[in-house]
Amino acid sequence: MTYSVVWFKRDLRLHDHAALVDAAAHGPLLCLYVIEPSLWAQPDAARQHYEFILESLRELARALKALGGRLHVRSGEVPAVLAQLHALQPFARLVSHEETGNAVTYARDKAVARWCRDQGVAWHEFAQFGVVRRLASRNQWQGHWVAHTTARQLPCPEPDAMQFQASPWCPQPVPNALELGLGAFDPPQRQRGGRSVGLAVLDDFLNDRCRHYRGGISSPLSAPSACSRLSPYLSFGAVSLREVVQATEFKLLQLEEHSSQASRGLEAFLSRLHWHCHFIQKLESEPELEWRNVHRGYDGLRESDWNPAHFEAMQAGRTGWPMVDACVAMLRETGWLNFRMRAMLVSVAAYPLWLHWHPVGQWLARQFLDYEPGIHWSQLQMQSGTTGINTTRVYNPVKQAQDHDPAGIFVRRWCPALRRVPDTWLLEPWRMPESVQLACGVRVSLDAPAGVSDAWPLPPVDLAAATRTAKDRLHCLRRDPQVRADKAAIVEKHGSRKTLGERVAVKPRSSPVKTTTSPQLSLGFD
Numbered sequence: 054m055t056y057s058v059v060w061f062k063r064d065l066r067l068h069d070h071a072a073l074v075d076a077a078a079h080g081p082l083l084c085l086y087v088i089e090p091s092l093w094a095q096p097d098a099a100r101q102h103y104e105f106i107l108e109s110l111r112e113l114a115r116a117l118k119a120l121g122g123r124l125h126v127r128s129g130e131v132p133a134v135l136a137q138l139h140a141l142q143p144f145a146r147l148v149s150h151e152e153t154g155n156a157v158t159y160a161r162d163k164a165v166a167r168w169c170r171d172q173g174v175a176w177h178e179f180a181q182f183g184v185v186r187r188l189a190s191r192n193q194w195q196g197h198w199v200a201h202t203t204a205r206q207l208p209c210p211e212p213d214a215m216q217f218q219a220s221p222w223c224p225q226p227v228p229n230a231l232e233l234g235l236g237a238f239d240p241p242q243r244q245r246g247g248r249s250v251g252l253a254v255l256d257d258f259l260n261d262r263c264r265h266y267r268g269g270i271s272s273p274l275s276a277p278s279a280c281s282r283l284s285p286y287l288s289f290g291a292v293s294l295r296e297v298v299q300a301t302e303f304k305l306l307q308l309e310e311h312s313s314q315a316s317r318g319l320e321a322f323l324s325r326l327h328w329h330c331h332f333i334q335k336l337e338s339e340p341e342l343e344w345r346n347v348h349r350g351y352d353g354l355r356e357s358d359w360n361p362a363h364f365e366a367m368q369a370g371r372t373g374w375p376m377v378d379a380c381v382a383m384l385r386e387t388g389w390l391n392f393r394m395r396a397m398l399v400s401v402a403a404y405p406l407w408l409h410w411h412p413v414g415q416w417l418a419r420q421f422l423d424y425e426p427g428i429h430w431s432q433l434q435m436q437s438g439t440t441g442i443n444t445t446r447v448y449n450p451v452k453q454a455q456d457h458d459p460a461g462i463f464v465r466r467w468c469p470a471l472r473r474v475p476d477t478w479l480l481e482p483w484r485m486p487e488s489v490q491l492a493c494g495v496r497v498s499l500d501a502p503a504g505v506s507d508a509w510p511l512p513p514v515d516l517a518a519a520t521r522t523a524k525d526r527l528h529c530l531r532r533d534p535q536v537r538a539d540k541a542a543i544v545e546k547h548g549s550r551k552t553l554g555e556r557v558a559v560k561p562r563s564s565p566v567k568t569t570t571s572p573q574l575s576l577g578f579d
Contacts, residue, residue, distance in 0.1 A: 056081035056218040058138070060131075060149040061124075062158075064181055064290035065109040066248050067116050067209040071179035072148040077210040079146060081218040084117055085138075086110060088128040093233040095157055097418035097426075100235040101243050101388050105422060107227070108246030109291050116248075120209075122217035128228050131161055132168045139172060141221035147174055150181040150290070153337045155426045156344065182294050183330035184337050184427075191550055198330055202298040243388035243422050244285055251286030255297060258283065259304045259319070266318030272457035273380065276391030281322060284423035287329070298326055333427030335547050343430045344411060348441025348543055350536035354527070355409040363406040363513055367398075368416055371503055373512035375480055376454035377401050379467035386467075388422035393457070395421075396436050397448040403437040404447050405519035410437040438527050441536065442543050445527060447520060454480045470495060470509050483511050 057076035061084065067073060076082040093103065114124040127134045138144070147169060152158055169176040178186075183198035231237065244250070258281045269279025286292045301319050308316045336342060346352055366372045370381030380394045390398075398417070402408045414433040418424045435443050458464055461479040465472045471479060473493040478485040483497050490496055494507050501508035530536055 055143065055145040056083055057146040057148055058082070058135070058144050059084045060147060061086045061113070062149060062152050062290075063154070063288065064150045064293075065106070065113050065246075066291055066293065067113070067120075068248075069206045069293040069296050070150075070209070071207055072150055072177070074207045074210060075177060075179070076146070076148045077215050081216040082122075083138075083144070083218040083220060084122060084124050085134075086113075086124060086126045087131050087134050088126065088228060088233075089130060089161070090128070090233060091130060092157055092161070093235060095155065096415040097155060097424065098235065099419035099424075100230040100237070100239045101422050102424065103230050103233065103235055104239050105243070105246035105285060106289060109248070109289055112247040112249060120212045120215055120217075122215065123220065125220055125222060126227055127222070127225055132164050135165065135168060135174075136172075138221070139174070142218075144218075145174060147176045149176075149178055151178045151184070151186055152181065153184055153333050153427045156340060159340050181290065182333060183327075184333050186337065188334065188338055191546065191548060194331075194334060195550060198327065202295050202326075204295065206293070206296055206299065240384075240386055240388040240422070242386050244282065246285070246289065246291065248286075248291040251283065251291040254282050254286065255292060255300060258322075259300060263304075263318040263322065264314040267314070267321050270391055271393045273383065273391055273394050273463050274458060276394075277387075277389070280391055282389075284425070288423045288425045294326065294330070298323065301326070329428065331549060332431040333425065335431045336427035338546060342434060343426065346439040347434050347547070348439060348536070348539060350441060350533065350539055351439040351530065354439070354530060355403075355407055358407055359409060359412075360407065364402075364408055364412065364416075366510070366513055367402055367406060367408070367413070369503060371501075371510045372401070372406075373483060373497075373510040374401065374450040374516070375461075375464040375468055375471060375482065376450045376458065379464045382467040384420045388420065390421075393448075393453070396432070396446065397450055397453050399433060399436040400446060400448040401450055404523040405514050405516050407519070407523055410434060410439065440543065440547075441531075441540050442548060445524065445531075447524060449516070449520070451480055451516065470506055482509050 057079050059072050059076045059082055064070060064072070065086075073082075073084075092098065110124065110126060114126075117124050129137075135147070147165075152162065166176060168174075180186075180201055183201040185194060185197045188194060188197075230239075244254075262278055262281075265275060265279035266281070269275040283292065283297060287294060287297065301323055305316060305319050305323075308319075310316065335347075339347070346354075367377075367381070370378040370385070372378055376394075377398065380390055380398055384390050395417070399410070399413065402413045403410060410433045414430060417433075418426075418429055421429070434440050436446055438445050454461075454464060461471075461476060464479060471482060474482055474485070474495055475489065475493065478489060482495065485493075485495070485497060495509050496507055497509045497511055499511040501510040
């Protein structure tokens with residue numbers, strides 16, 4: 054009797070797992086996860102991603118063991134691992150979820166498809182999100198998303214309904230992060246992996262923290278608790294999108310007061326779950342946007358002006374702009390930052406520092422525990438102004454601090470050198486008179502050495518002047534007749550078909566949720 058191989062990727066759970074359910078319905082199955090050295094060698098890979106996955110795999114392995122099965126974890130390139138297994142114990146079917154990942158996973162999937170065709174193995178893939186492979190038109194996308202999120206969740210098959218195939222493999226040690234070349238750093242306060250942790254985070258948000266979602270997700274002070282914090286569990290599949298959407302809808306139905314803070318927070322959260330898939334669909338439809346401008350008319354805008362000193366200052370959190378450097382420090386410690394502050398970092402890199410989005414995006418991908426390629430690269434280009442169809446978004450880091458950290462609590466927490474600086478000068482320390490610098494023990498200079506407690510760097514550029522020059526250069530290009538003419542095709546391929554005030558129908562049994570966002574929303578899903 055032949056069997057099916059269930060290939061786990063970014064879907065590390067048993068509940069609502071279409072590939073597992075399909076395999077169980079077709080007879081014996083073998084559960085496989087492959088640690089791919091080529092994937093972990095990429096510039097968007099980080100140790101925190103790997104450690105989070107290992108934590109999730111351990112819980113997944115325990116869940117399979119409780120059902121009488123085993124999770125087989127192998128190290129190698131996927132076609133080679135499948136070939137080895139097939140040579141030892143031939144199988145007829147490979148089942149998995151679709152993945153909208155980076156260029157390496159796209160190339161790997163094509164190689165797996167070729168191997169399956171050559172070997173006569175049927176490969177069946179199932180949708181993971183409300184993302185459509187080979188989508189013919191954006192006009193059809195909304196209906197697909199609703200159909201996916203309203204479909205019945207798939208419970209894990211009962212133990213007596215699952216037949217596990219014995220493995221021909223001997224156990225193989227799991228490589229550690231250093232063996233994969235990932236380095237030693239792992240943010241000490243990052244979220245931990247595993248489905249049980251993800252479900253606890255979901256429960257806590259739906260039953261308590263959602264009350265603070267609206268109005269609380271913009272400030273880095275309130276956002277760590279006001280945001281759902283579900284993003285890494287969705288990115289690596291510890292929970293399913295459909296599960297989160299339906300749990301949120303069910304909680305809304307339970308709320309007696311539909312105008313309460315909790316209900317308004319949950320409605321806003323649902324709209325962001327919709328935009329989550331909208332942005333991933335962009336990468337699914339155009340994989341090249343990971344490394345190429347969406348609008349080709351912007352090619353050459355920043356590439357030749359790359360300034361390594363500006364990039365080094367950004368990475369080190371030594372730009373001299375307190376809100377920027379505090380956010381970089383928080384990222385290093387936690388692996389997380391709320392969306393508005395992420396957008397501010399990209400804006401500062403793209404405008405006053407005039408850095409091309411791609412190297413900045415690779416660096417930030419390593420900093421974000423919840424790195425989701427489709428959202429990440431779409432947002433990098435949107436915030437950098439290279440989509441050609443979005444409003445220019447420029448975030449002034451001083452104004453962001455004034456709006457979201459007026460008392461300087463966040464800045465002082467993450468920038469110890471500034472803790473004694475008076476409020477008057479805290480957000481613009483380069484303006485401090487020398488006498489004030491002496492009084493509070495902070496020396497502001499262009500060559501302030503890193504790691505010196507009383508040294509603070511002078512910003513590498515004048516913020517207002519550099520931003521104005523950057524916007525002028527971008528807007529000059531936007532006015533070019535050919536650049537303007539080429540926008541139509543991009544809107545047709547990637548533009549949202551939603552309009553202001555349109556309702557997002559999520560579950561037929563409940564009242565639809567009104568979205569108050571404008572077209573091409575700047576994603577606030579955190």
